[in-house]
Each structure stands twice: as structure tokens, then as C-alpha cells.
Amino acid sequence: MNHGQDGRCPNIDNRRRMNTMIVMMVGLMVARQSCVLAQENAAEALLKFKTALVNVDPSLGNWNPSTPPCTGNTGNWAGVHCFNGYVWGLQLENMGLQGQIDVDALVGLQSLRTLSFTNNNFQGTMPDWRKLPALTSLFLSRNQFSGEIPNDAFTGMESLKKVHLSDNKFTGPIPTSLASPAMVELGLDNNQFSGSIPPFPSGNIQVFNVSGNQLEGPIPPSLRKLDPSSFTGNSALCEGDSCEPPPDMEPNLHPLPTGVAPSAKRKKLSPAIIFIIILSILLALFLLLLLLLMCMWWSLEDDIETPRQEMSMTASPFSERSPQQQATKLSFVRDDRQKFDLQDLMRASAEVLGSGSFGASYKAVLVDGEALVVKRFKQMTNITKDEFHDHMKVLRGLQHPHLLPLVAYLYRKEEKLIVFDFVANSSLGKHLHDDGKRPEGWPKPLNWPCRLKAIKGTVRGLAYLQAELPGLEAPHGHLKSSNVLLDSNYNALLMDYTLGPMVNPAQISEALVAYKCPEYAMSGRTSRKSDVWCLGILILETLTGRAVDKYLGQGGQCYGAELAGWVKGIVEEANAKGAAGVFDKDMEINAEAEAEAEKLLQIGIWCCQEELEKRLDLVDALAKIEQLHE
Template identity: 45%
Template sequence: MRFRSSLSNDSALRNWGNESNLCGWKGLLCRNGQTFYGLRLENMGLGGKVDVEALRELSNLTSFSVINNAFEGPMPEFKKLVRLRALFLSNNNFSGEIPDDAFEGMRRLKRVFLAENGFTGSIPKSLANLPRLWDLDIHGNGFEGNIPEFHQKGFRVLNMSHNQLKGQIPESLRDKDRSSFAGNKLLCGKPMIPCFNYSIPPHPKVSKSLTPDPYSPPHEKGKNNHILIIVLVVVAVVVFASIVALLFIHNHRKKRLQPLTPGRKANSQSSAGFKEGGFSLQDLLRASAVVLGSGSFGSTYKAMILNGPHVIVKRFRNMNNVGKQEFIEHMQRLGSLTHPNLLPLAAFYYRKEDKFLVYDFGENGSLASHLHGRNSSELTWSTRLKIIKGVARGLAYLYENFPGQSLPHGHLKSSNVVLDHSFEPQLTEYGLVPVMNRSHAQQFMVAYKAPEVSQHGRPNEKSDVWCLGILILELLTGKFPANYLRHGKGGNKADLATWVDSVVREEWSCEVFDNDIKGTRNGEGEMLKLLKIGMFCCEWSVENRWDWREAVAKIEELKERDSADDEYSSYVTEDDFSFSVTN
């Protein structure tokens, strides 16, 4: 309560002190609904002072987040909170230099998010020396100078982009993706362009143009010309990618668009919609863009709006059979959905040839990238359980809001589950079946791979449950489902569910589990319960397959640890898996 008294605009915390149960106070994080461990005060418009001395008296405080608020001034002395494991300050107005010793003594700190503030000066060496650091995001500030040598290994998140850093990237970070350093024009070395070390110091009035450095030794000028060519080629590629990302509006630059809030009835002439308080079409036009990839639905771009959010723009080329008014009304309905486990639809744009959907940016990537990507990370059992519970809640919300549709999601798979900074999942590409071309949906959408499609030629209300089951098995085994790769109708028995079924029948053991969670202490019983849930969701027979209510209820009952009277060795037998995933 003393900490709250130091804040301004604290109306979001009005239930503090009114609830008898501390864990019922808004923004307080508790384990098992009983033990306080953190503050998550995000998107609340809070300002004022962060009273570190008050926080210091919270002996159990290990996580502190004030993302997307209005705090300003220098960074508080968080080093006094030596038990802190996670610190999230992104999207505020903090500013100034961070002292070199600002993180000294915080040996437990694993996650530091300082993005989109006004920090300047050098990256603190005490930050680089944190022994357990595995997530670091400082993008969108004014950090300058050389990057210090980071001694940590196996960063899960690393983003230093869009600062004023310069010089050679230290050896310990040269294996990272170049996107981690984008927007720092004076950085060089792997994974960026090569750099050359000169013995002659730079002249104080060296030109900032792309012409060769006049103070370079004569034998290096040829190399500089070579670098100039590389730089020009890279710039040309980036410009081209940006142009491609914005082609969808080049014929409509001069149109004035009516801002639309989700649920508001659109003007019949409108071809685009945006949430109020978001961004304008012109903001999107001016944004820099990066091509993220091209899939069965079309291309995907990441757009960085100046002084605004990062967003994902998805271009769909297979909605040509839907009319303008039908498209607008359906997008407005999707835009009106609000749930913590749905990635919000921020905007939409209609053209006869193709359609564009703009989503909020999932800063931690997709579940697929963490399970199977080049930079895949170790996901603990507790994290995987958190993810699947969030997925189930998001799917349940869609079922409740689209009771008349057989496929409220239709395309549920690991690449369509994005994760935020705390690994909370959000579903994307949901609710698109009514506006997709039927032939394309049948060929590519995951729900059409369900067994009943091969039997009856069409999905039903349990086909999304089958997708949930495949996702559960993927999360537990770490194996990529062949189901995602098959084109056309489902029914192929050489899939993940069949493999799991065969292993369980032969050994009824924990051999199916991913190596990262195999041997989880006091958790094998709960893991096997989830495996059982996944297999019941994948039942070949629709009649025997669980419906969404039963699946969600069983998932919600799961715990991180086995209870004392529910030991894995005593309760799990082959009879527990006596059902069929094959015809």
C-alpha cells in the first residue's frame, strides 16, 4: 500500500486493500493462488515514482513489470532488490544514462526488458556480467558506444536493435540473428557487415557519408569501396522489401479512411478499419517493414510504426470469394473479441485481389519457433503447462462466441500460437474459415486434416478439438506433426497421434516426452495426464472424442507437481490409454 501511495493515476488498483485475499488484488502474481511472488502492473496508465524502498520490504518479490505505462525519469535503483529474477520496464518514458553498476549484486536476475524508453549512454557492464541472464531486450532506446562482452551463453531473447551502438559486435554475440542488432548503423562484424580495424584513430570531423574514409590507410581504400557496394546492396534490398510490404495500399494512398472501433457498423464504402487510439493508414505507410516469410495463405510482414507499436501485417490471397461488406462485418466481429489468450486484430484492409489483417506483435515469437526453430529454447514443464492452459482458454472463448460455427478457430497449430514476454500464449489466425475460399481451406487449414474429413468430406464441431490434441502431443513430445505438412484431406495414419499411440501401447512409459522435460521431478504424473487428454482429443472416432468443454475442464485440473496420493508409478497403467487413435 505504501508503494501504491507513490504512484499517480492509480485508479486501476482501486481494489487494493478492499479484497481480503491479497492474491485477489489486481496485478499481484501468486503461486497456486496463495503465495505472492510478483507485481504485473501493465497497461494501466500508471506514473509517479517507483518506490524501491517499499518494494524492498516485499521479501518474496521476484518479478516486477510496469510495461506500457507513463513512468519517466532515470531508472530507479532496482539493484537494491537482490532477489529479483525478472524486470520489465518496456514502453515507458524512462530516460538518461544507466549507471555502470546499476545491476550489481542482482545475481538471480534472468530477464531484463528495457525496450522503447529514452535510455542513453553505454550499456552497463554490470548488465553484461549478470551470471544467469537469458532474456535481454533494450531495443528502441538511445544506447551508444560499444557493446560490452556478454559472458552468458544460450540467450533465449536478445534484442539490441534501433539504438546508436557502434563498433565491432563482441565475439560472444556473433552467433545471434542480425535482427538483434538492426538499426544500429555503426555496428559491424558478424552477423552484420564486416568491419576493419585501423591503427589510425578517426578524425573528429570524419564525414558521415558513404564515401571511403579519407583517414584509412591507402591499402584499405579498395576494401572500403567493396564495403560501400555491400552497404548499397543491403540498403536496396531493405527498401525493396519495404515497398513490397506496402504495395497493398499504393493504389489508395489518397483515400481518407473512417476510423472504426471493433463492433461499430462500417460505412458501406469503407474498405479498411482501424481501432481508435491505434495508428492511422499514413502511419503504416511511413513504417519500415521486414518480410518475415511466405506461407500457404500469403506473405507476412513486421511493420515498425514510428513512435508507435510494432505490428504484424498478413496478406491473404485466398479470400476472393467474399464480398466487401461481408468481409468488413466479419472483421469487425473478430475485432470486437477481447481475451488474454487471443492476439488482438488491430486493423483490416480490403481489396478485391487480396485482403490484409494487422495484428499486434507477439514479441517472443511463436510456439513453433521455440519448439522447432533454429534458435529453439528449452521450455520447462511448468511453462508448457502454462501455454496449453492459455491455448485451451482461448479456444474455449472462441467456441463460446461462435456457437453456430463448426470451426471457431480452424487453423490451430503451434506456429499460430504466439508468446508474450512472460510466455503467455495468444492464438492468431482464428475465425477465418467463413471468409476463406473453400478449396484453399480444404487444402491447407489444419482442421481439415482431421480424420473425419477423410471419412465424410467435411469437418465438424470437434475438428478444432482434434487440432488441440495434436498441439498437446507436439508440446509434450517436441516432435513436429506431419499433419501440418499434408495437403488435402486428413486421415493419414502416419502422424504424431499414431506414433504416440504405438509407443504408449508398447511401453506405457515416459519415452514419448521431449528430452527437455523428460525426468521432471514430481511432475511425471501430471505430464501423463496431459498426454492422456491429448490422445482423447485425437480420437479417430468423433463419437468417442472429447468435446471442447471436457477437454478444457481436464486441462484446467492439471498442476505443476504430482499430489502426494497420485504417484505416477502407482496410477498409470496401460489400461489408462485403452482407446483408439487409428481406424
């Protein structure tokens, strides 16, 4: 009997290899059978769920067992969103659905994470969502739900981040189980909630609205930094730990002095009490000075983002925690710039410009007076250092009059810093939505020539990006009015462009505007026309002056019905009143300019078509816009 060089019998080795192959084949068969079984279970669960609904045809007409609900990341059934062959979301919006939401039927969908039944006709009390503890998003706005929501209705749902119950008929107190540390968005406006607002953990809520209810008492301290419009329509709400607003008056949404009763009589203080007060003040000043010195030594924590729009900060937000763990050298992409280093940024005075889906933006003024914009990106942790440097080289090669050029960048594992020139004239969005708070020195609201000039510059910049980056489906990817800067002559400068390849795939649909387009909601993919859709939204916003940011931010990964309704409302109003009826009155256009503005409005509507075949190509949009006159 022959033996191998190592003394083992070849037949034994062959038998082992054969056993390994058999085990692998059995494993593959089991995995495939599990996938098929999961598809069958999902189809069975969804069909059972459908039977409890009323008025499902033709909206859910393609829900039938002849086709699986999911194929990879593509949903084959209307309103079904998929990931790796599993159902992760249902988006059944604007379908006129009635009947019962059978939560029990959905329990078998182990990967289900998001549900949206916005703008239907569901009635009755709140379903028991605790049976779906893995949900992250729940959208029930604009239905006919009513009654009191149990206080523990959301207990145990530790992953729940977004809940929107606006425009229903809910009554009673707000459930305290909604005030969880994970909650990021909460819309309860236009209901009949009463009682006080429960305390929410500080620093987590980004979108919050309880306007149009019957709430009373003080606004919790953790929510007082939010937009005051989030609380309007609750006449008994007030701000302060113990405040009683006058009857029949709107609440005072500005902080009231605490600890001092307006009607209290002042008493003469003894010398001993005066001494204690002075000593306490001196001690407080000493502690404050010590705290400021500590802040100058250590960096602010990464997850602390002040919501105030303009605040001078003593400690730089660009400082580093550990020189051994952090990169310290800035990489410059322009040779015509005077070089500076991270220490210069750390010594610069910093001012918060805003906080978006990517992270915070700061205005930094260097010692020599040069102003820069530094953006901190936290959604790029998956990209390697080499990949990041390579993409920065791509951006370095992009040079166009309507692109804001990069200055420098810094790679860190947990965040990336990108430095741009500061543009003093701010963004198109700020000019459109200043709400009567125009900074000193700014001219009157944008007139028609300035708005047309901004749109022309924007579409020229987009056309350049599409021509230079043919391999990207959405070369800009994040076009919105706050990312269109205006120079001193009102020429458009696009920023935050071509960042898609660097964003974490799991977060890209929440971070980039192009991924909220209709085709991504339908197929899970963007297209070359996704930037055109963003352009159309921008055109309508520019002509009407109506803000759209909140619609782009709501709905998580899905193309929200709110945004579709926003576009539809403009179109219907223009058809009913004429195009002039939807124009922003601040444009102050004459009859000749009005005709040109009407043409631009029509171009914007063509760019917003949900069906790709009906939507304009960017080349066609550019040609039509270039023909317009100021």
C-alpha cells in the same frame, strides 16, 4: 378471332410458352440422364480398376454397383472423394494393396484430380500417368516401386502440382519432366536416384526433398534457399555452380565463393585492369542505389515472397500499386489504440516473420517504435467488401485474455491486410522447435509448467470461441503451434482464429488445419470436434517436442497417412516404453510432474481419436486439463 392488345394471337403465345417448357423439360431429362450415366461410367471404371488389385478385402469391400460412388460431394465408396457427383480423388492409403495400378481404367474419370496410394505394397516400374493429364496431385510414397523413371514420364501434365515418391526404390536420374513451372511440392527422398538435380523454375517449389539418394553435382540456384535437410544423404551434392566436394564427406550446403579457385595462383594485375575493376564496382554501386530507389517508389510484386525468416526490407511490402485501384484507409477495431494509416506502414521497417498457407507475415516497426504484425491474406478473393467488414465486426466483439486482439484491417480485392499487436516472446512452435538456434535473450527451452500453462490458455481460448460462435463448425479452424503466441509470462494468445468464413471455398481445405481432420476426409465436412482434433495434435507436439507442421502441409486436401502415422507412432512408443519415453527431455520434469504430464498425454490421445464418437468434447477436455497441476 380475338387478339391481344399488341395485335398478337394468344394461341401463338401459348404455343411458344409450351415449346419453351418442352425444351426445358427435355434439357432437365438430358442433364439427369447424363448425371446417371456419369455415375454408371464411374462405377464401371472403378470396378475395373479394382479387378487389377490384390488384397482388396475388406478395405474396398463396399465398392459394388448397388450404390453409386458419389452422392453430391460425399463419397459412398471407401477412399473415393467426390465433387458435385463426380469422382475427383482416390485416397487408398494404408490398405496393404498389391497388384497393378490400372491407369487405363481411370481414364474415363474426367474429373479425377488427385490420387494417393501411400503406404501400400505396389511393386514394379512407374505407371504411365500421362494418360491422366488433368491430375494435380500424385502420392506414391512408401511402396516398393523400382526401376528408372522415363525422362518424359510427366510430360504434358501441366496441372500437376504435387508429387510424392518417397521411400521407394526408384533408380536413375530424376526426370526433367518433374521440373515444371506448376510444381509446388516434390518428395523424392529415400530412393536410389542418381545423377544431377534438374533445374527447377525459380520461386515455385515450396516443399522439396531429395535426401537419402545418390545425387551428385551442384544444387540448382532456384533450390538453394530451401531447408538444407532436403539434400542430406547425397555425399556428392554440393552448392555452387561448379563445385567438387571432398570424397566421403557430407556436402557443404552453404554458398561457396564463385569464380575463385582455392588452388589458383594469384597474378599481379596491371594498372589498366585495376582501373576497369574500380570502374565496374562504382557502376555496380550506382545501379544498386538506383534499384533501391526504384523499390522505394514501387511496391514489391505480390507473388514475391522471400523465404528468409528475418530480413530487413528497404521497400515496404504494404505499399500499393495504384491509388485509384487500391483501398488506402485502415479500419480500426479498437478505440484504445493510437491511430496510424497506410502511409505509416509503408514507411515502417518490415521484417519477414514467415510464409504460410495464407500468405506472408511481417513485423512492422512504426516511426514511433511501436511494433505490429501485419498479415497478408491472399485466399480471400471471393468475399465482398461488405461481407469482409461484417466479419471484422464479429472479430471485434471477441475479447478474451487468451485471444490476440485485432488492431486494424484493410480490404483489397486481391488481398486483405490484418494488423495485430506484436508479441516479442514469439510462438509456442518456435520455442518447441528452435533446433539449437535460440534467439539471444531467450530463456532455456520450455519446462513443464510453461508448457502446461500454454495448453491451459489455448483450451480456454477455444472454449470461449465455441461458446461465442455456436454457428461455426470449427470456430478457430487453424489451431497449430505457430498460431499460439506466448506473452512475457508464457500465457497463450491464439491468433488466426475464425477466418474460415472468409476463405475461398475452393482453397479452404488447403489453407486451414481443421480441414485436414479425419471427418473432413471421410465426409467433406468439419464438426464442432474438429478444433478438438487440432488441440490433440497440439498437446502431443507440446509434450514430445516433435514437429508436425510438415505433416499438416502435405497431402493437399486429404487427411494424410503421414499425420496418422505420426500420432500412431507416439501412442505405440508410449505403450512400449511408458509415457515418459516419448516426453521431450527439455521439459526436465520430476516424478510428481511426470504423473500430471502422463494425464495430459492421455487427454491428447483422446482428442486425436479419428472416430468422432470416441473423441473428447471440448468441454470435457477443458475440465480434465484444468484439473492438472504445474
